[in-house]
Amino acid sequence: MFNFDEIVDRTKTPCEKWNKYKEQDVIPAWVADMDFKSPPCVIDALQQRVNEGVFGYTDIDDATYDAIISFVKRHYDWDIKKEWLIFTHGVVSSMNLACLSVETQSVMTTTPIYPHFIKAPKYAHKEVLAIRMKEENNRWVLDLEAMEKAITPTCKLFMLCNPYNPAGTIFTKAELEQLGAFCLKHDLTICSDEIHADLLLSPKSRHVPIASLNLELQERTITLMAPSKTFNIAGLQASFAIIPSAELRKSFKRTMGSMVGGINLLGITALKAAYLEGDAWLNELRIYLAENLKMVQTFVSKNPKLKLLDQEATFLAWIDASALNVKSPYEFFLQHGVGLSDGEPFGDKNFVRLNFGTQKSVLETILNRMQKAMDSLC
Structure with a gap:
């Protein structure tokens, strides 16, 4: 058993999440960064690597490639090859490269x-x-009809987020097949951000990489993955792109040039340890996050002016606060001591995004403060 209830005082380090409101009585629940310690296997591997005492230029060894290939096969039933992998600092930089x-x-x-x-x-x-x-059916889904109306001959790239951030949707195989058919029809390359692929909140859920559906889609897809959200190692900047197409891979590498490097040696160490030995920790994390989600759902159910659709993945709840009739839901909850993500940069200022990837005691305090905010409207 792993102790996800253990409180870690993150204010003692220059932590982006907790430092944002350091001088205020505000609990941060915004950036997609969990408050849990990383798996013991990751911490042990990092300590062992640090004890070696030499931090020079580092190759990515075959064991690291094998760890990724094995993890992807084990979790997504997708057979990938070593030569398809390109390492980058993060999924965001990879999106820009795409x-x-x-x-x-x-x-x-x-x-x-x-x-x-x-x-x-x-x-x-x-x-x-x-x-x-x-x-649709209490889920956020793609509007294929609207996509057909909006597509133009000059558009040759579709950027997909699966599981969906911020709405928590895991697209089904059928939904991905429909999207794949749309992309094939319009000759679109797909850049698929799948960084939240492991954070599934139901034992019945399964993540399907869109590139794994068939060879045609595989050859036109850039899949972006990382252990950073799953194992809480975002600060180590370890991510990779899976690009089966030699042509796409060449173009991606050429764009990288000498401006964007690969992952650092501690990132390599953490990635390998997480993918080789982190499954048991991940299984317990999913259970803990699912329990936390129930706390959030209970809070929302008590407040008819808030709305939360079915959440299938991630530790981020996309809450509709449009019925509050306030200028900014983000500012409203901030005034009551909770620092959520403002929905406006995501595309809708009437929403807030709540990070529930924290200890239950912390989440309870967050929700109590949000309830006081709701009660103030009565």
Whole structure:
């Protein structure tokens, strides 16, 4: 058993999440960064590597490649090859590389969505075709009809987020097949951010990489993954792109050039340990997060002016606060001591995103403060 209830005082280090409100009586529940210690296997591997005392230029060894290949097969039933892997500092930098390396005048994605899906195309001077997700059967899903109406001949890249951040949707195989057919019809390359693929909140859930569906989609997809969210090692900046197409891979590498390097030696160490030995910890984490989600759902159910659709993955709850009739739901809850993510950068200022990847005692305090905020409206 792993102790996810253990409180870690993160204010003693320059922690982005906790330092944002360091001088205020505000509990941070914003950036996608959990408050749990990383798995013991990761900590032990890092300590052993640090004890060696030499931190020079480091190769990525075959054991690291094998760890990734094995993890992807074990968790997603997808057979990948060593030569398909390209290592980067993070998924965000990889998204930007994809927008620069694919020849296109515009990029299609969905909204509301993690802000870098909108920023990355703009940085590459591409037009953004952002199609709003729709509510269906109490889930956030793709609006394929709206996508068909909006697509243009100059758009050759679709940016997918699966599982979906911020809405928590795990796209089903059938939904991905429909999206795949759309991309094939319009000759779109797919950049699929799957960084939350392991954070599934039901034992029945299964993540399907869109590239694993068939060879046609595999050859036009750049899949972005990382252990950073899953094992809480984002600060080690270890991520990778899976690019089966030799042509796409060449273009991606050429865009990287000498400007974007690979992962550092401690990132390599942590990634390998997590993927080789972290499954038991991950299984318990999923259970703990699912219990935390129930706490959030109970809170929302008590407040008819708030709405939360079915949450299938991630530790991020996308809460509709439009019925509050306040100028900014983010500012409203901040005034009551909770620092959520403002929905506006995601595409809808009437929402807030709540990070429930924290200890139950901390989450309880967060929800109590949010309840006091709700009670103040009565």
